[in-house]
Amino acid sequence: MSESPDRHLVDGQPHRDDETPLRGCTASAVARVRSTRTAPAPKTHRNEPVCGRIITMAACKSTEPAIRDKGMLPLLHARRQWLRAMALTGSAFWLALDPISAQVPEDPDHAPRSALRFGVLPIGGTLDSRNDWAPLLADLERALGRPVTMFSANSYGALARAIERDEVDIAFLSGEMALEAVTQRGMRVVAQVTRHDGLPGYRAILLVRTEGPRSTLQALLADPDSWRLARGEKRSLSGFIVPQLEFFLPHHIQMETRFASEIVGTHQRIALAVANGEADVATSNTADFERFTLQFPQEAARLRIIWSSDLIPHGQIVMRRTFNPALRHAVQNFLTGYGRAPGLQGDGQRAVLKALHDLAGFITADNRSLLPAASISHKYARQQALEAQWINEEARQARLKRIDAEYASQVRILTAD
Numbered sequence: 001m002s003e004s005p006d007r008h009l010v011d012g013q014p015h016r017d018d019e020t021p022l023r024g025c026t027a028s029a030v031a032r033v034r035s036t037r038t039a040p041a042p043k044t045h046r047n048e049p050v051c052g053r054i055i056t057m058a059a060c061k062s063t064e065p066a067i068r069d070k071g072m073l074p075l076l077h078a079r080r081q082w083l084r085a086m087a088l089t090g091s092a093f094w095l096a097l098d099p100i101s102a103q104v105p106e107d108p109d110h111a112p113r114s115a116l117r118f119g120v121l122p123i124g125g126t127l128d129s130r131n132d133w134a135p136l137l138a139d140l141e142r143a144l145g146r147p148v149t150m151f152s153a154n155s156y157g158a159l160a161r162a163i164e165r166d167e168v169d170i171a172f173l174s175g176e177m178a179l180e181a182v183t184q185r186g187m188r189v190v191a192q193v194t195r196h197d198g199l200p201g202y203r204a205i206l207l208v209r210t211e212g213p214r215s216t217l218q219a220l221l222a223d224p225d226s227w228r229l230a231r232g233e234k235r236s237l238s239g240f241i242v243p244q245l246e247f248f249l250p251h252h253i254q255m256e257t258r259f260a261s262e263i264v265g266t267h268q269r270i271a272l273a274v275a276n277g278e279a280d281v282a283t284s285n286t287a288d289f290e291r292f293t294l295q296f297p298q299e300a301a302r303l304r305i306i307w308s309s310d311l312i313p314h315g316q317i318v319m320r321r322t323f324n325p326a327l328r329h330a331v332q333n334f335l336t337g338y339g340r341a342p343g344l345q346g347d348g349q350r351a352v353l354k355a356l357h358d359l360a361g362f363i364t365a366d367n368r369s370l371l372p373a374a375s376i377s378h379k380y381a382r383q384q385a386l387e388a389q390w391i392n393e394e395a396r397q398a399r400l401k402r403i404d405a406e407y408a409s410q411v412r413i414l415t416a417d
Helices: 057-068 072-088 125-145 156-164 173-182 217-222 237-251 267-275 285-293 323-337 342-355 369-387 393-414
Strands: 006-012 052-056 114-121 149-152 170-172 187-195 201-209 228-231 261-264 281-285 303-313 316-319 359-364
Touching: 006 285, 072 393, 114 125, 114 156, 114 359, 125 149, 125 323, 125 342, 149 156, 156 170, 156 173, 170 173, 173 187, 173 237, 173 316, 173 369, 173 393, 187 323, 187 369, 201 217, 201 267, 201 285, 217 237, 217 303, 228 237, 228 267, 237 267, 237 303, 237 369, 261 267, 267 281, 267 285, 285 303, 303 369, 316 323, 323 359, 342 359, 369 393
Parallel strands: 006 261, 114 149, 114 170, 228 261, 228 281
Antiparallel strands: 052 149, 170 316, 187 316, 187 359, 201 281, 201 303
């Protein structure tokens, strides 16, 4: 089928991958977008960034002692409910720092300590991601003795643009976005996440409904043109790049143009689309599907995995190179030590990590941890070039040469430190 700029949906609204998705959109999606109108710009409050939200950790402090007590997980859930209520009732978008946080001591060179801005990917959902990270960032604020604010992006593209505009200092990113941040945006890796399963990564998967005519891999390959796709954004490794590279392109299927319709959103949103009959197949990953199963057990029971990829390395924490080494090491030490202390303090931190995508903690990492992501990106670009139509073979070979040169440049950057 021919592709139009508005042919796919984000949370039920027309959207292009290079645009910021609309907030406050309906959860239901139409089967196909037939009009060619441009989606209207999202409404914003005064001083509100179009691409995300900024929240201070001071807003979370009133519930912090509860997490340190026994029965931490129920209380952590209570904190999430409180934060959700705060967001849904239209609380002030820029939350003022409390007096304690505002009176942060100055650095030795007498320069005031500005807030560290932590970027959060909308994994699962924007609100869930924001609530899950809040307790850890509150602990980071106390450990550093300086304010920490959270930039809660509503899409991968929104967070990428915020990093490009220097609106984010530290961020948790997936491999592709972390690779771009390090090789193009002046950031460096300081840590990498680990999970309780002990594996060095996770797998991309394809989800379908357990019953019905469109519930097998064979049915998908036999007639992809009639299937409705729900996928992640183009910067998402498990939501787009790896399924395209390892499954769809080898079967001569272009994800963006082959399907009857598509919905683009978070892993939670697109899994719900298949479970509720709005789409036939969705991309996801093993870690997020485990989380989805806990949050939506009835909907998860309607889904089954029909394909899984090779292992994808876990995400990284990146930080701007311009920060002095002392601050970088302080952040790195905080992250790698988080959840490892004995007693109630460690129990509270481990409860926070458990709620945060079932993490086991963080390990020290550097830019070399992005070499697998660079390799995946290189293979994907080459596969696209080989599958594309060209004026002549010389044009194809010129493109492949540029791709190889870009990969060599990335490797040099990642191994320079």
